[in-house]
Amino acid sequence: MTPHPSAGPAIEFDHVSFSLNGRPLLRDLTLSVDHGETLVLLGRSGSGKTTTLKLINGLRLPTQGTVRVGGQATTEWDLIRLRRGIGYVIQDGGLFPHFTVERNIALVPTIEGWNHERVQARVRELLTLVGLNVNLASRYPSELSGGQRQRVGVARALAADPPILILDEAFGALDPITRSEMQKEFRALQQRMQKAVIFVTHDLREALLLADRIALMEDGRLIVNLTAAEFTKSEHPLVRAYMEAFSGPTNSR
Amino acid sequence: MDFWHFMISNRQQVVELTLEHITLAGVSTLIAAAIGIPLGIVITRIPKLSKLILGGANIIQTIPSLALFGFLIPAPWIGDRASRLAILALALYGLLPLIRNTYAGIQGVDPAVVEAARAMGLTDRQLLWQVELPLASGVIVAGVRIATVLSIGLATIAAAIGAGGLGEFIFRGLAMVNNDVILAGAVPAALLALAADFLLGVLERRLNVLRVKS
Numbered sequence: 001m002t003p004h005p006s007a008g009p010a011i012e013f014d015h016v017s018f019s020l021n022g023r024p025l026l027r028d029l030t031l032s033v034d035h036g037e038t039l040v041l042l043g044r045s046g047s048g049k050t051t052t053l054k055l056i057n058g059l060r061l062p063t064q065g066t067v068r069v070g071g072q073a074t075t076e077w078d079l080i081r082l083r084r085g086i087g088y089v090i091q092d093g094g095l096f097p098h099f100t101v102e103r104n105i106a107l108v109p110t111i112e113g114w115n116h117e118r119v120q121a122r123v124r125e126l127l128t129l130v131g132l133n134v135n136l137a138s139r140y141p142s143e144l145s146g147g148q149r150q151r152v153g154v155a156r157a158l159a160a161d162p163p164i165l166i167l168d169e170a171f172g173a174l175d176p177i178t179r180s181e182m183q184k185e186f187r188a189l190q191q192r193m194q195k196a197v198i199f200v201t202h203d204l205r206e207a208l209l210l211a212d213r214i215a216l217m218e219d220g221r222l223i224v225n226l227t228a229a230e231f232t233k234s235e236h237p238l239v240r241a242y243m244e245a246f247s248g249p250t251n252s253r
Numbered sequence: 254m255d256f257w258h259f260m261i262s263n264r265q266q267v268v269e270l271t272l273e274h275i276t277l278a279g280v281s282t283l284i285a286a287a288i289g290i291p292l293g294i295v296i297t298r299i300p301k302l303s304k305l306i307l308g309g310a311n312i313i314q315t316i317p318s319l320a321l322f323g324f325l326i327p328a329p330w331i332g333d334r335a336s337r338l339a340i341l342a343l344a345l346y347g348l349l350p351l352i353r354n355t356y357a358g359i360q361g362v363d364p365a366v367v368e369a370a371r372a373m374g375l376t377d378r379q380l381l382w383q384v385e386l387p388l389a390s391g392v393i394v395a396g397v398r399i400a401t402v403l404s405i406g407l408a409t410i411a412a413a414i415g416a417g418g419l420g421e422f423i424f425r426g427l428a429m430v431n432n433d434v435i436l437a438g439a440v441p442a443a444l445l446a447l448a449a450d451f452l453l454g455v456l457e458r459r460l461n462v463l464r465v466k467s
Contacts, residue, residue, distance in 0.1 A: 059368070059372060080376055081374070083373060083374030088369065088372040090369060094365050094368070094369035095366075095369075096383075107373065108373055111375065111379060
């Protein structure tokens with residue numbers, strides 16, 4: 001079984017709370033993400049965004065409530081199978097420093113038992129897809145620029161063509177120009193892929209550029225869950241605070 | 254020049270004892286690695302055991318070597334042959350650096366890399382073999398290096414219980430009050446230790462290149 005359902009949302013949070021050592025990190029979260037939809041989790045550090053992502057791939061399990069992926073609760077999934085169906089991209093790529101670019105990208109297809117030719121073809125296809133030269137395949141991550149590493153990170157997450165993609169501050173470590181490039185390319189890519197995407201960021205601009213829906217989080221709670229267009233018009237004080245923080249003459253980020 | 258004279262006229266015995274010495278140190282380090290590295294891995298998985306196992310290995314290390322040889326003499330099978338006994342004692346001394354370095358090496362792997370590996374759906378075994386051990390290998394080899402040099406040094410004392418090795422010359426020289434005979438044991442033993450240290454150091458630096466590459 002893969003996290004690909006015949007119908008219904010790809011990911012569903014049903015009154016989910018999560019505490020670690022008695023400290024609540026997430027309170028009563030309810031939201032869902034459909035196939036082909038991109039949800040951006042927006043919020044400050046410590047607002048529960050990353051915890052929300054880790055509840056999707058079972059790195060965390062809910063203290064209360066249910067997280068369903070492909071219609072099935074994460075507590076009932078074989079976590080290894082669940083995770084192989086979810087592409088995960090983190091800040092600065094999180095690449096394996098001892099593997100070449102090729103082996104980094106090929107890891108999941110290889111452990112899934114794809115044959116060598118198919119893996120090789122897939123690596124080439126993905127490098128091209130994320131805008132990298134195919135002859136970078138034999139390089140080590142340390143020999144790449146930050147932007148190249150991030151592209152490899154995206155390629156690695158897409159390797160086994162998972163129906164779900166989750167990204168945690170994926171472009172957070174990049175310089176502004178590379179970052180803006182990656183955001184635009186990712187948006188184009190995302191429109192072709194039709195995956196369920198959850199993208200965590202604290203950057204409103206990034207959120208508005210990439211999101212179908214924006215879920216604003218604060219202190220472990222979901223404040224609003226709106227389409228990008230609705231978000232800019234919302235009168236909610238916290239939304240206004242975000243909009244103001246990111247506008248004005250010194251709008252660097 | 255009596256030292257050289259002694260070395261040349263006894264060259265056959267010098268070679269023989271050197272080989273014996275290499276066997277004692279080599280076999281004992283291999284045994285220590287075969288036990289110490291898995292134990293080091295185990296305590297990264299079951300942290301509750303880490304104090305007990307590291308503490309135990311620490312205590313062994315504090316027992317004076319001659320006393321340890323003595324303690325082991327009554328052990329069945331082991332005590333039958335001096336060389337077995339010496340190898341066991343030397344292996345016990347090698348445990349601490351191997352357990353400690355394996356543990357530290359795995360704990361030292363970038364947590365972000367480990368989490369990425371888990372999130373990609375690697376099983377515990379795949380995580381260990383494909384990510385943790387390769388990235389910890391430089392630190393583990395540093396432990397092998399410490400254990401080997403330690404073992405080469407301590408193996409000279411094995412001659413005290415008749416296990417052979419270059420210690421034979423040292424003890425004989427002491428009994429004869431003859432520095433040249435002492436040196437005939439001490440100099441090759443020191444050279445062995447330096448050579449092992451150098452070779453394993455080269456390997457360690459090669460493996461560490463991987464670690465830095467991130």
